[in-house]
Each structure stands twice: as C-alpha cells, then as structure tokens.
Amino acid sequence: MPAEKYKAVIGLEVHAQLNTSTKIFCACRSEYGGEPNTRTCPVCLGLPGALPVLNREAVLKCIRLGLALDCEISFASIFARKNYFYPDCPKNYQISMYDRPLCENGSIDIEADNNKRRIGIERIHLEDDAGKLLHEKGDISNIDFNRSGVPLVEIVTAPDIGSAAEAAAFLRSLRQYVRYLGICDGDLEKGSLRCDVNISLMLRGARELGTRTEIKNLNSFKAVRSGIEFEIERQSSLLDAGKPITQVTQLWDEGEKKLVAMRGKEEAHDYRYFPEPDLPPLIVDDRFVAEAAADMPELPGVKKQRFIDEYGLSEYDAGVLTVEKELADYFESLVTETSDPESSCKWVMREILGQLKDTGITIAEFSLSPRMTGELLILVKEGVINLQAAGAVFSEMLSSGEAACDIVKRMGLEQISSSEELGKMVDEVIAGHKEEVVRYQDGNLQLLGFFIGEAMKMSRGKANPGILNELFKLRLHRRD
Amino acid sequence: MSALTDYSISELQRLYKKREIGPVEVVKAYLQEIDLKDPLVRAFLEVFHESAVMRAGELEEMDPEGMPLYGVPVALKDNISVKDRLLTCGSALLSQYTSPYDATVVHKLIEAGAVIVGKTNLDEFAMGSSTENSAFQVTRNPWDEECTPGGSSGGSAAAVASGMVPVALGSDTGGSIRQPAAFCGITGMKGTYGRVSRYGLVAFASSLDQIGPLTRDINDCAVVMEVLSGHDPKDSTTLESPAPGLVQGIEEGVEGLKVAVPAGIAGWQVEQPIIEFQEEAAAVLQREGATVEAAGLPGMEMSIACYYILATAEASSNLARYDGVRYGNRIEGATLREMYENTRGKGFGEEVKRRILLGTYVLSSGYYDAYYARALKVKSMICESYRKLFKKYDLIVMPTTPSTAFKIGEKSDDPVSMYHSDIFTAWVNIAGLPAVSIPAGISAEGLPIGIQIIASAGEEAKMLRAAGTLERSFSFRRRYLPGADS
Incomplete structure (x- = not known):
C-alpha cells in the first residue's frame, strides 16, 4: 500500500458559521434561510459609504472556542482586508484577520485507527461570509446576499494530520466542540461547517516536505475522507512514477466522486492583505476573556472522564453518551430520576439511541422526557414489570405519549411475583420437559435459561425472571 | 446680492427667533442665487428646489429653539449619502446611482434644522485637487472664472464663496476641504480624525477621510462643526470623547498660547504673497499675546x-x-x-x-x-514627531497651500505637480490632526490666500481661538468680494 511508503502531511482549514443573532458587521438577522435578499442592509450589501461595526457576540463566541481549544487569546488582534473579485463578495474584499488573529496555538486531542493524537491549532480568526450565487438555466446567475456578513470563524490546524481517518476524527471532534459550546450547529451539508484540506506527501523518514495541494468543497465527513484518500492515491502514484507534484487547488465533486483541478487563473490570487482601516484593533482584555469563559460549558473530554469516574461507565459508553451535549444531558437527567446510572446507561445506549437511529431524529427532538423514561426504569427496578414488558411499554409510550404506569395498568403488564402463582408454572414446565430435566440434573446447567424462557412464555412475559430463577433452581435440585 | 443671503448663522437664528424672517424666504433667496450664479460657476450637480422649499415650510411650523442650524441652507459634496438621492461621487460609473440611506452627518444636519439644498461637484471619488476630475462638469473659481476652485471639494467651496449657500460640507483626505477653502477665500475645517462620523461618506482613503464644513467665517464653521461632531455607533473609528464646545473659544483670544511657524518656509517654493500673509499671521498672534517660534516641521x-x-x-x-x-x-x-x-x-x-x-x-x-x-x-514616525512637537507648542500656523488657485487645465496633465499642491495639507491627515484654513487676503492677481491652523489631536477649541483672532485681524470678508476688482 502506497500510504506506507509515503507519509501524508495534512492540514485543515475549517470555516464554522457562528450562530449569532445578527451578522458580524451589521444588525441584519444572520439566521440561515429567508427569501433572497431580505436580510440585507447597506453594510452587508457593500453599498457606497456603509461601514462595518463589529458584533460583540461573535467575538465572545470566537474566544470561547479559542479557550475550549487551549488557544492563547490575543490582547490586540487586527482585522485585515483580503482583496479579490467575485460576484458573491459585495465589497470585493473580505474582512478577515491576517497576521494578528484572535486565537493562536491551541490543540485538539483525537483518536483514530486506535491511535490517540494531539492536533495543533495554529490559529482561529473571525471573518465575514460571502453571499450565495444561484445559477439559473442558461447564463443567468442571481445572487442572494442573506448570507453575506454572517460571522465565520476560520480554524487552521498545524500540518499534524496523517490520514483521512484522522482528518475525519478531527472534524468530528471540532464539530463536537462547536456544538457543546453552542456557537455553531456544525452542519456540513448546510454549509455551516466547511472544510478545506492542504495535503502533501513525503517519503517515510525523509525530512523535506513535499509539494502541497489544496482541496476545497468537502461538504460531508464522507467527502473529507474520500477526497483525502483520492489525493493521497493520486500523489503517491505520481511520485511512484517519478513525476513531480504541482501546486494545485482541486474541488471535490461529490456526484462524480472525483477531484477536479481549478484553472490556474482562478487560483492565482494575490489577496493584497492590509489592515482594515474601518475597524480599530480589537482589544480583548482580561475582563472580556473572563466574560467569555464564564459561559463555558463542561467540555466533551472532561465530561467523558467524569461519566467514567462518577457513574462507573465504561470508556466506550461514556464516549458515546458524550458525543452530543444534549444526549449527555439527557442521560444525566435520567440518572437523577432513577438514581441508577447502570440501568440508565443501558437504556439510553440500547433503546433510546436505537430509536433515534431508526427514526432519524436527534435527542432534542425525542418525545419522551427524562422524567417519563425514568418512571419506566423505576417500574423495572421496583419489580413491577420485567425488562421484556418494559420494551413493550416503551414502544407504547412513544406512540401514545402516555405515562408508563398508565400503560402498565391498561395492558395488565404488572409482573407476576407471587411464588404460589409462579410455582404452578414452574411445576408445569418441569412436568412437560422430563428429558431436559434429566439433562439438567446430569450437569447441563445452561438449560436453566430454557426453563425460565418456557415459564415466561406461559406467563405471556409477565413473570418475574428473578423469582423464576430461584424457583427452578430449588425445584430442580437433585435431592440425593 | 440680496440681504437675506448675507446673514451669518447666528444672525439668521436671532432673526428667526424673533420671527422677523422665516426659512422659506431665506431658502428661496438662496435658490435664486443658485439659479443666477450657478450657470457660470457650475458648483452644483443637483439642486433640490422643491424639497428644500418644502422642508423650509415644515420648519416654519417648528420652534427654532434647540436647533442650531434652523433654516440654514446647506449643500453637500456629492460623496455624502442622502436617502433617495443620486450619489454620483462625480463618477460616470455612478451617474444614475441612488442611495437608500442618510449619512450620519445628514441625520445630524436635519435634526439641527438645516435645509439640504443640493449636491456639489467634486473630483471623481474625491481624487484630485482641482475638481477637474469630475465626470460631469468643470467648476469655476468665483474669484476668477479661469481658475479652478481647488479640490476635491471644489463645488462646495465655490458654492459658499459665490454666496449660493452659507454652508457646504466637504470631505478632506489630504486637504480636500482646506485647499479649496483657501483657493476660494472661505473657511474650511477638518476635525481630529474620528471627530465626525464617516458613515455615509463614500470612502476614498478610510484612515484619512474626514467630513467637515466650508463656511464664510469661523463662527459659522464652529456652529456647524459642533453639530457634526460626536461619537457614532455606526462608525467604529469615531472618537469616544465628547466633542468640545467650539463657538465660545473664538472670542477667547490667544493670550498664553505657544505657536510654531515653519522654519525656512521659503524653501518650499511658496509664492511670495503667501509668505507675506504667513508673516503677518505670526505678527498678529504675537501682538495678541501668543508666543511664536519658528520650528522645523518633521516629515x-x-x-x-x-x-x-x-x-x-x-x-x-x-x-x-x-x-x-x-x-x-x-x-x-x-x-x-x-x-x-x-x-x-x-x-x-x-x-x-x-x-x-x-x-x-x-x-x-x-x-x-x-x-x-x-x-x-x-506614518507612525510622522505621528510620533508631531506628538512630540505638540508637547512644546499648542498650535502650528502655516500657509494652507504653496500657491494661489491655478488655472483650469494648468496641471491636469501633470499629476505629480498636482499631487505636490497637497504638500502643506496631506501630512495633517496622516497625523490625524485637526486643522482649519481661513482666508487671509488676496494676491496681486486677486486670488485668495489661506492660512492654516493645526492643533494636536482633540484640541479643536484651541485651534479656533487662533482662528478667531486671525479672522478679526484679517477682516477678509469686509475687505474683499469675489468677482469684484481688487
């Protein structure tokens, strides 16, 4: 495999749309959507004479991300103009940051291919988004400037990433952070998270870096993985054939599953960065940083460790439950209801995540509150119903929205725990399976489960399995 | 000239409050002046005949109290945005562009009771020193129709100098208010960078641009400047500190002020009559109690x-x-x-x-x-030098321009020579300092000469003390009239 001969050196540039209520430099709503060009004003349309005014909320949210990723927050950062002509860019320059970004020198810990890695974050800075070109049939294009001026943070990694899997893991982790922080919805398909990749190959053990190429337009985790895999493959076959790598920017074509090189002219940019004269340096003092830090939620890694320590969860379970903050919150509320982390964890991992997967909804959209689910688990814990019945009650709760105890009563699912009643069933099973009884008594103890299952069938699932267990053991005990 | 168009802003206010005159007759009188004179001067790109009279009529129903510019006609350089009006910037590219919003200064003028009467000619996007770079017309200097009014706010300067409006706004990036004010024998001021909001001013060089007034005397200038000044949440480069009161300083005199005048001014190829008025200015200030010293102007x-x-x-x-x-x-x-x-x-x-x-x-x-x-x-070296210089001196007094108004066409093929005419003004914008040009006298050819007073950042009030003293001494308006034989 070529990947073993060469070492891939990959860096990502990720753009995340901040979910501020207004745009970065004006008071227009920044929410996604709206009839074209209804969320615009002289500032975000770049009309003559309009001036930008920085949105405080965007700065707070960018700093919060910087703090979460262990960045240094610059006391004085400077906005700069990035000059380029494109019809969706109303001023024909983007207001970004260049040599003095807001956040620098952070990192994210990832795990990919059973390998833990620390990926450096070189910088995080603020900038404004462009409008959107809407191509019609023929040679007509329209422009929607609703997106123009939506705040973006650009996160630039160090070239620390070594594979497509690591890149995807990084992006997943970054998405987890922005969602935990509540600063971006992290939706790649909608474009609220966008990923560009820089990639070069070098011979293993070599010191000199190879020529770097760039891939843009990677709009899904799958695209990130395939794009990188394709490019590694492309570069290594070129190198194998002794051909040079040329600097190029490629677009990922999701439909055709291939990389398309942009024409030289489109990428030969001299952005002529210079300090934005319409905005003074952004001064961030300790008080401002403290304000950003004050709203900081518990971060994914910390939460995961706490779930392991506090609730005794396995690393795997803790990892799954903390992927999304909302799921972790649900789990914790459930534990508060049941005082039973183990059964709560099992129920969320099996039943609830299964349900979410089947129906394609998120935990935020899930109809049962932790209190309702908790009541069900308490019924199990108190022996009112068994686990099997609990599954049925759960389905019924999902469709009818009724409380667990009402369903149990209505469907008559209370567990049978009386020794007398169960004793009759046990006797009946023993009487009906003489052969198995002999085998059991000859030492095939696994048959106990079979007997319990038979009795359970007889009770139409209502028998208390614990008591059945005891009763069978007692009665099948060979008295010799 | 009709007497109604002769009043200063404070005289107008006094007469309005006594109900001796009303805004409609004053505005109509000025519009008449425009109709009479502008075909020759060509200062205006657009005149708002109807809306100006209508606005004046509305003002008649209002109490002038608390409106410092009540019923004062104002013209705007056509790089300042007025809602639903053309905003051409003197450019063919924008000849049909209508702006959907008001500049902050327009808000402030309207709140203060001013009547916007039209838009004035300028060098395209304020780039030039003669107003010849307008895509639409050449504006003439009211003192000599063969001369330029200067630029880029040449339309505003010519409009005020010829009595078509008492007040016009211009923008000053490297001297574009002060140089035409000097060429046209009127007063023109730019505040400290950030004193006046740029929101709605079409940007030429954002870190240098400032809007300011062109007026017939220093008192009018101070009144308008007080209205325009102040922090604007829509312009992040405006100063946080409150704008200083300017009007009262005009009468305060210069007793105790330390004034620097440029050493070796002759070495800058300055025309002789300008040097003479510069020397007179120094003598006047000294006589009035200021200390005047020659100092090198660094950078x-x-x-x-x-x-x-x-x-x-x-x-x-x-x-x-x-x-x-x-x-x-x-x-x-x-x-x-x-x-x-x-x-x-x-x-x-x-x-x-x-x-x-x-x-x-x-x-x-x-x-x-x-x-x-x-x-x-x-730039940072220049800023630093002047911070130091202003520790020693309160003001710098020097000519606004090295020459009087040049002839139309004289420099239009020689950009470097045109650029050089900004030599005394551009550095002030680089250093972000406030400056005002006032008319001192006229040359033998009958062309006005301007003297410029520069203060350290935020010290506009001090600057106007010297301006008031010099204006009283030069008595320019009482002595000279544009178009009259000297």
Missing part, C-alpha cells in the same frame, strides 16, 4: 510620497466594489471578467484608474514591504 518632505501610497492603497480596495454587479452603470461583456473590465475601464476616469493601479501595485506581494509597509512606518 513634511516625505509626507506626499507617504500619503499617495497609503491613500491609493486604501482606495484600490475601497473602489473594488464598483464592479457593475449590484449597482452602478454596468457595461456588459462576453464574460464576467469582461464585464468587470468594461464597467471599470469605461466607468472610472483617468485619475481614479491611475490611483487604483498605484494602490494595487503598492499592496502587491513583492512590493508591499518596499511601499505600503514602509509608508506605514513613515
């Missing part, structure tokens, strides 16, 4: 190069938006790129294109360090 020789790098760099970016995509006169092409090239190639005039090219060049990779980065260093 002046580098300031023009520095200015034309910084200003054109910013301009190249500020003017990128005029691409024919969203507004402006689009000239179609076979491809997007061709459309850009046609629109900008034909829509912009020669001087604007020259500056866009210069600015693009100085920011290009490989040249950035040699030009733009170095100009920034010169």
Whole structure:
C-alpha cells in the first residue's frame, strides 16, 4: 500500500458559521434561510459609504472556542482586508484577520485507527461570509446576499494530520466542540461547517516536505475522507512514477466522486492583505476573556472522564453518551430520576439511541422526557414489570405519549411475583420437559435459561425472571 | 446680492427667533442665487428646489429653539449619502446611482434644522485637487472664472464663496476641504480624525477621510462643526470623547498660547504673497499675546510620497466594489471578467484608474514591504514627531497651500505637480490632526490666500481661538468680494 511508503502531511482549514443573532458587521438577522435578499442592509450589501461595526457576540463566541481549544487569546488582534473579485463578495474584499488573529496555538486531542493524537491549532480568526450565487438555466446567475456578513470563524490546524481517518476524527471532534459550546450547529451539508484540506506527501523518514495541494468543497465527513484518500492515491502514484507534484487547488465533486483541478487563473490570487482601516484593533482584555469563559460549558473530554469516574461507565459508553451535549444531558437527567446510572446507561445506549437511529431524529427532538423514561426504569427496578414488558411499554409510550404506569395498568403488564402463582408454572414446565430435566440434573446447567424462557412464555412475559430463577433452581435440585 | 443671503448663522437664528424672517424666504433667496450664479460657476450637480422649499415650510411650523442650524441652507459634496438621492461621487460609473440611506452627518444636519439644498461637484471619488476630475462638469473659481476652485471639494467651496449657500460640507483626505477653502477665500475645517462620523461618506482613503464644513467665517464653521461632531455607533473609528464646545473659544483670544511657524518656509517654493500673509499671521498672534517660534516641521518632505501610497492603497480596495454587479452603470461583456473590465475601464476616469493601479501595485506581494509597509512606518514616525512637537507648542500656523488657485487645465496633465499642491495639507491627515484654513487676503492677481491652523489631536477649541483672532485681524470678508476688482 502506497500510504506506507509515503507519509501524508495534512492540514485543515475549517470555516464554522457562528450562530449569532445578527451578522458580524451589521444588525441584519444572520439566521440561515429567508427569501433572497431580505436580510440585507447597506453594510452587508457593500453599498457606497456603509461601514462595518463589529458584533460583540461573535467575538465572545470566537474566544470561547479559542479557550475550549487551549488557544492563547490575543490582547490586540487586527482585522485585515483580503482583496479579490467575485460576484458573491459585495465589497470585493473580505474582512478577515491576517497576521494578528484572535486565537493562536491551541490543540485538539483525537483518536483514530486506535491511535490517540494531539492536533495543533495554529490559529482561529473571525471573518465575514460571502453571499450565495444561484445559477439559473442558461447564463443567468442571481445572487442572494442573506448570507453575506454572517460571522465565520476560520480554524487552521498545524500540518499534524496523517490520514483521512484522522482528518475525519478531527472534524468530528471540532464539530463536537462547536456544538457543546453552542456557537455553531456544525452542519456540513448546510454549509455551516466547511472544510478545506492542504495535503502533501513525503517519503517515510525523509525530512523535506513535499509539494502541497489544496482541496476545497468537502461538504460531508464522507467527502473529507474520500477526497483525502483520492489525493493521497493520486500523489503517491505520481511520485511512484517519478513525476513531480504541482501546486494545485482541486474541488471535490461529490456526484462524480472525483477531484477536479481549478484553472490556474482562478487560483492565482494575490489577496493584497492590509489592515482594515474601518475597524480599530480589537482589544480583548482580561475582563472580556473572563466574560467569555464564564459561559463555558463542561467540555466533551472532561465530561467523558467524569461519566467514567462518577457513574462507573465504561470508556466506550461514556464516549458515546458524550458525543452530543444534549444526549449527555439527557442521560444525566435520567440518572437523577432513577438514581441508577447502570440501568440508565443501558437504556439510553440500547433503546433510546436505537430509536433515534431508526427514526432519524436527534435527542432534542425525542418525545419522551427524562422524567417519563425514568418512571419506566423505576417500574423495572421496583419489580413491577420485567425488562421484556418494559420494551413493550416503551414502544407504547412513544406512540401514545402516555405515562408508563398508565400503560402498565391498561395492558395488565404488572409482573407476576407471587411464588404460589409462579410455582404452578414452574411445576408445569418441569412436568412437560422430563428429558431436559434429566439433562439438567446430569450437569447441563445452561438449560436453566430454557426453563425460565418456557415459564415466561406461559406467563405471556409477565413473570418475574428473578423469582423464576430461584424457583427452578430449588425445584430442580437433585435431592440425593 | 440680496440681504437675506448675507446673514451669518447666528444672525439668521436671532432673526428667526424673533420671527422677523422665516426659512422659506431665506431658502428661496438662496435658490435664486443658485439659479443666477450657478450657470457660470457650475458648483452644483443637483439642486433640490422643491424639497428644500418644502422642508423650509415644515420648519416654519417648528420652534427654532434647540436647533442650531434652523433654516440654514446647506449643500453637500456629492460623496455624502442622502436617502433617495443620486450619489454620483462625480463618477460616470455612478451617474444614475441612488442611495437608500442618510449619512450620519445628514441625520445630524436635519435634526439641527438645516435645509439640504443640493449636491456639489467634486473630483471623481474625491481624487484630485482641482475638481477637474469630475465626470460631469468643470467648476469655476468665483474669484476668477479661469481658475479652478481647488479640490476635491471644489463645488462646495465655490458654492459658499459665490454666496449660493452659507454652508457646504466637504470631505478632506489630504486637504480636500482646506485647499479649496483657501483657493476660494472661505473657511474650511477638518476635525481630529474620528471627530465626525464617516458613515455615509463614500470612502476614498478610510484612515484619512474626514467630513467637515466650508463656511464664510469661523463662527459659522464652529456652529456647524459642533453639530457634526460626536461619537457614532455606526462608525467604529469615531472618537469616544465628547466633542468640545467650539463657538465660545473664538472670542477667547490667544493670550498664553505657544505657536510654531515653519522654519525656512521659503524653501518650499511658496509664492511670495503667501509668505507675506504667513508673516503677518505670526505678527498678529504675537501682538495678541501668543508666543511664536519658528520650528522645523518633521516629515513634511516625505509626507506626499507617504500619503499617495497609503491613500491609493486604501482606495484600490475601497473602489473594488464598483464592479457593475449590484449597482452602478454596468457595461456588459462576453464574460464576467469582461464585464468587470468594461464597467471599470469605461466607468472610472483617468485619475481614479491611475490611483487604483498605484494602490494595487503598492499592496502587491513583492512590493508591499518596499511601499505600503514602509509608508506605514513613515506614518507612525510622522505621528510620533508631531506628538512630540505638540508637547512644546499648542498650535502650528502655516500657509494652507504653496500657491494661489491655478488655472483650469494648468496641471491636469501633470499629476505629480498636482499631487505636490497637497504638500502643506496631506501630512495633517496622516497625523490625524485637526486643522482649519481661513482666508487671509488676496494676491496681486486677486486670488485668495489661506492660512492654516493645526492643533494636536482633540484640541479643536484651541485651534479656533487662533482662528478667531486671525479672522478679526484679517477682516477678509469686509475687505474683499469675489468677482469684484481688487
């Protein structure tokens, strides 16, 4: 495999749309959507004479991300103009940051291919988004400037990433952070998270870096993985054939599953960065940083460790439950209801995540509150119903929205725990399976489960399995 | 000249409050002046005959109390945005562009009771020193129709000088208010950078641009400046500190002020009569109790190069938006790129294109360090030098321009010589300082001469003390009239 001969050196540039209520430099709503060009004003349309005014909320949210990723927050950062002509860019320059970004020198810990890695974050800075070109049939294009001026943070990694899997893991982790922080919805398909990749190959053990190429337009985790895999493959076959790598920017074509090189002219940019004269340096003092830090939620890694320590969860379970903050919150509320982390964890991992997967909804959209689910688990814990019945009650709760105890009563699912009643069933099973009884008594103890299952069938699932267990053991005990 | 158009702002206010005159008759009188004189002067690009009279009528129903510019007609340089009005910037590219919003200064003028009477001519996008770079017309100097009124706020200066309005606003990036004020024998002021909001001023060089008034005397100037000044949440570069009271300082005199005058002024190729008035200004200030000393003005020789790098760099970016995509006169092409090239190639005039090219060049990779980065260093050196100088002195008093108004066409083929006429003004914008030009007298050819007073940042009030003293001594308005034989 070529990947073993060469070492891939990959860096990502990720753009995340901040979910501020207004745009970065004006008071227009920044929410996604709206009839074209209804969320615009002289500032975000770049009309003559309009001036930008920085949105405080965007700065707070960018700093919060910087703090979460262990960045240094610059006391004085400077906005700069990035000059380029494109019809969706109303001023024909983007207001970004260049040599003095807001956040620098952070990192994210990832795990990919059973390998833990620390990926450096070189910088995080603020900038404004462009409008959107809407191509019609023929040679007509329209422009929607609703997106123009939506705040973006650009996160630039160090070239620390070594594979497509690591890149995807990084992006997943970054998405987890922005969602935990509540600063971006992290939706790649909608474009609220966008990923560009820089990639070069070098011979293993070599010191000199190879020529770097760039891939843009990677709009899904799958695209990130395939794009990188394709490019590694492309570069290594070129190198194998002794051909040079040329600097190029490629677009990922999701439909055709291939990389398309942009024409030289489109990428030969001299952005002529210079300090934005319409905005003074952004001064961030300790008080401002403290304000950003004050709203900081518990971060994914910390939460995961706490779930392991506090609730005794396995690393795997803790990892799954903390992927999304909302799921972790649900789990914790459930534990508060049941005082039973183990059964709560099992129920969320099996039943609830299964349900979410089947129906394609998120935990935020899930109809049962932790209190309702908790009541069900308490019924199990108190022996009112068994686990099997609990599954049925759960389905019924999902469709009818009724409380667990009402369903149990209505469907008559209370567990049978009386020794007398169960004793009759046990006797009946023993009487009906003489052969198995002999085998059991000859030492095939696994048959106990079979007997319990038979009795359970007889009770139409209502028998208390614990008591059945005891009763069978007692009665099948060979008295010799 | 009708007497109604002779009153100063304070006289107008006194008469309005006593109900001896009303805004409608005053506005109509000024509109008549415009109709009479502008066909020759060509200062206006648009006159708001109807809306001005209508607004004056509305004002008659209102109490003048608390409105410092009640019933005062004001003209605006056509790079200042008025809602639903053309905003051409003197450019063919924007000849049909209507702006959907009011500039902050327009808000402030209207709140203060002013009547906007029209838009004045300018060098395209305020780039020029003669108003000859307008795509629409050549404005003439009211003192000599063969001369330019200066620029880029030449339309505003000519309109005030010829009595068509008592007040006009201009913008000053490297002298564009003060130089035409000097050429036209009127008063023109720019505040400390950030004193007046730029929101709604079409940007030429954002870090240098300031809006300011052109008026007939220093008192009118102070009244208007007080209205325009102040922090604006829509312009992040405006000063946080409250604007100082300016009017009262005019009467305070210069007792105890320390004034620097440039040493070796003759070495700057300054015309002799200008040197004489400069010397007279120094003598007057000394006589009135100021200490006057000759001092070297650091960085002046580098300031023009520095200015034309910084200003054109910013301009190249500020003017990128005029691409024919969203507004402006689009000239179609076979491809997007061709459309850009046609629109900008034909829509912009020669001087604007020259500056866009210069600015693009100085920011290009490989040249950035040699030009733009170095100009920034010169800028900070100039700023630092003047911070030091102003620890020793309260004011600098010097000529506004090295020459009086030049002839139309005289410098239009020689951009470097045109750029050089900003030698005494551009450095003030680089240093972000407030400055005012007042008329001192006229040359043998009958052309006005301006004297400029510069203060340290935030010290506009001190500046006006000297301006008031000099104005009383020069008595320019009582002695000279434009168009009259000297």
